[in-house]
Amino acid sequence: MDRRKFVKQSAMAAGAIIGSGFVTAGDDVILGHNKKKYRLDKTWSKADVTRNPVNDCHEMVQDSKGRILLLTNDTHNNVLIYDKKGKLISFWGTTYPGAHGLTLFNENGQDVLFICDNNRHQVIKTIIDGRELMVLDYPAASGLYAKAEEYIPTETAIAPNGDIYVADGYGKDYVHHYDAKGNYLGYFGGKGTEKGSLLNAHGIVVDLRQPKTPSLIVTSRQENAFKRYDLQGNYLETIAMPGAWVCRPVIHGEYLYAAVLQSNNRQWKGSGFVTILDKNNKVVSNPGGFAPAYENGQLKTMEQETPAFVYPHDVCIDDEENMYVAQWNSGKVYPYKLSLIS
Numbered sequence: 001m002d003r004r005k006f007v008k009q010s011a012m013a014a015g016a017i018i019g020s021g022f023v024t025a026g027d028d029v030i031l032g033h034n035k036k037k038y039r040l041d042k043t044w045s046k047a048d049v050t051r052n053p054v055n056d057c058h059e060m061v062q063d064s065k066g067r068i069l070l071l072t073n074d075t076h077n078n079v080l081i082y083d084k085k086g087k088l089i090s091f092w093g094t095t096y097p098g099a100h101g102l103t104l105f106n107e108n109g110q111d112v113l114f115i116c117d118n119n120r121h122q123v124i125k126t127i128i129d130g131r132e133l134m135v136l137d138y139p140a141a142s143g144l145y146a147k148a149e150e151y152i153p154t155e156t157a158i159a160p161n162g163d164i165y166v167a168d169g170y171g172k173d174y175v176h177h178y179d180a181k182g183n184y185l186g187y188f189g190g191k192g193t194e195k196g197s198l199l200n201a202h203g204i205v206v207d208l209r210q211p212k213t214p215s216l217i218v219t220s221r222q223e224n225a226f227k228r229y230d231l232q233g234n235y236l237e238t239i240a241m242p243g244a245w246v247c248r249p250v251i252h253g254e255y256l257y258a259a260v261l262q263s264n265n266r267q268w269k270g271s272g273f274v275t276i277l278d279k280n281n282k283v284v285s286n287p288g289g290f291a292p293a294y295e296n297g298q299l300k301t302m303e304q305e306t307p308a309f310v311y312p313h314d315v316c317i318d319d320e321e322n323m324y325v326a327q328w329n330s331g332k333v334y335p336y337k338l339s340l341i342s
Contacts, residue, residue, distance in 0.1 A: 031308055031338065033292065036255075036276050036285035038323060038338030040308055044086040045334030052077050052091055057326035057335055059102040059248070060316035063111045063128060068316060068324060070335060071102035071115065078115075079130065084318060086337065092130040096120070101155040101203075101248075107162065114164070116153040123153055123166055136166070139176045141184040155248050157204040157216060159231060165216060169202040175218060177233065188233030189218065196235030199223045203248020203258075206231075209279055217249045217256070224264060226256075239281045243301035244289075246275065252317035254279040259312035259325060260289070263303035270310040274325060274338075275302065287323075287338060288312075309336075 029040040047054075055074040062068055067089060068082040078093025079102075093099070098119025105112050112133065115124045125134040138151035145151050154169030162180025175198075177185040189198040200221035207215045207228070215236060216229045226239040226249055245261040256277040263271035273288030283292035283299055288308040293300045310330035315323050323338040 029308065030341065031274075031287035031306065032276075033285040033287075036287070037341050038287055039341050041337040041339065042333075044324070044337035045082065045088075046086045047080060047082075047088040047334060049332075052080060052088060054080070054332055054334060056328045057313065057330075057333070058100050058328065059314040060324050060326050060335060061102055061104040061113075062316055062318050063104060064106060066319060068318065069102065069104070069113070069128075070326060071099050073097060073099045079113075081128075084320070084322075090129075096124070101153065101167075103156045103158060105158040105162075114156040114158065116155055116166070118152050118154070118170060121148040121151050121153070123156055123164075134182055136164070136178065136182055139166075139184055139187070142174070142176065142187050144172060144174060144187070144190075154201070155203045155219075157206045159206050159214070160208070163231070165204055165206075167201040167204040167218060169200055169219070169221075173198040173201045175201060175204060175216070175229075175233065186233065188229065188235075194235075195238065196227070196229070198227065202246075205249045205251055207249075207251055207256075209251065209254060217251075219246055219248055219258075221245050221247065221261070226258075239277075240299060241275065241283075241302070242299055243303050244273075244275060247313055250315055250317060252321075255284075255317075256281070257315045257317055257323070259315050260286075260302075261311050261313065261328070263289075264301070265303055270307065270330075271304040272309045272312040272327075273302075273304045273306075274309070274312060274315055274323070 054072040059071045070080040075094045077091040078096040078099045081090045096117050098117040101116030103114040113126045123136040138148040152170035155167045157165045164178040166176045174187045174190045176187045198220045202221040203219040224241050228236040243264045247259040250257045260273050276285040290305040311328045313328040314326045321340045324335045326335045
């Protein structure tokens with residue numbers, strides 16, 4: 001048996017004893033590599049499942065007051081609002097059966113949310129307490145869709161000027177561009193074989209780490225890649241993520257974080273993990289996955305090492321650099337918290 005197989009099987013055996021992960025003193029489960037190592041807490045959420053159930057825990061954000069917001073497609077309570085210790089503060093939402101994407105934007109000092117609903121084929125803008133401000137229907141002006149059902153938005157990104165970018169990640173894989181008032185401006189991407197095309201445009205984020213050259217990073221999940229565009233939709237580069245079905249990119253400080261739904265070599269077998277890239281797009285940590293490795297400057301195929309997660313769908317990084325992981329189709333579990341330890 002080679003070392004890789006031995007380490008993998010040993011980790012899985014340890015996981016069977018305590019749940020998952022690596023065991024350290026005190027039965028802590030430590031995940032990650034280099035300066036991005038975390039202590040796993042699967043019982044962070046103190047919500048009562050009988051009162052506040054979840055179905056798929058799709059996405060999470062932190063608001064300006066430090067609270068953690070979770071989006072679920074359970075219409076008993078689509079949005080759950082927590083403090084950082086996992087205490088449930090409030091909840092709302094019964095009209096978003098396909099709740100999938102959750103983006104927070106500070107608009108003139110007020111936090112606003114953008115919810116992508118797969119079932120409604122809409123993007124809904126709300127304030128933190130749920131009052132709706134705007135609804136974007138399917139982009140008929142694009143001429144790409146014969147009916148609303150062909151459009152299945154998965155994520156939004158908001159530029160500093162308020163422009164809205166919507167990824168049609170479960171539809172035709174275009175990114176649609178609106179101004180802050182919802183006026184349609186155009187589109188880019190779409191399925192195809194060109195470098196600038198997309199395959200499962202699951203997530204999108206505005207990258208402001210280079211202030212003079214802001215850009216968009218879009219997930220091309222089934223290609224195991226992120227793709228970068230300028231704010232006008234011109235293709236710039238591909239960031240290969242071999243072996244990883246990456247979900248939406250989340251930027252916090254100098255780093256890009258993403259949930260990895262599954263490992264490509266073990267599809268639909270609960271093989272997810274999390275990946276973290278530095279400002280140069282080099283993978284520096286894979287919590288739940290094997291340590292990232294490069295050969296001749298090329299990232300080698302990544303995969304799950306420790307079954308700490310089933311199908312991670314999103315991550316949220318709080319103001320203390322801790323991470324929260326929401327999961328899809330994973331037994332209706334509440335989000336896990338990963339506390340940074342190095």
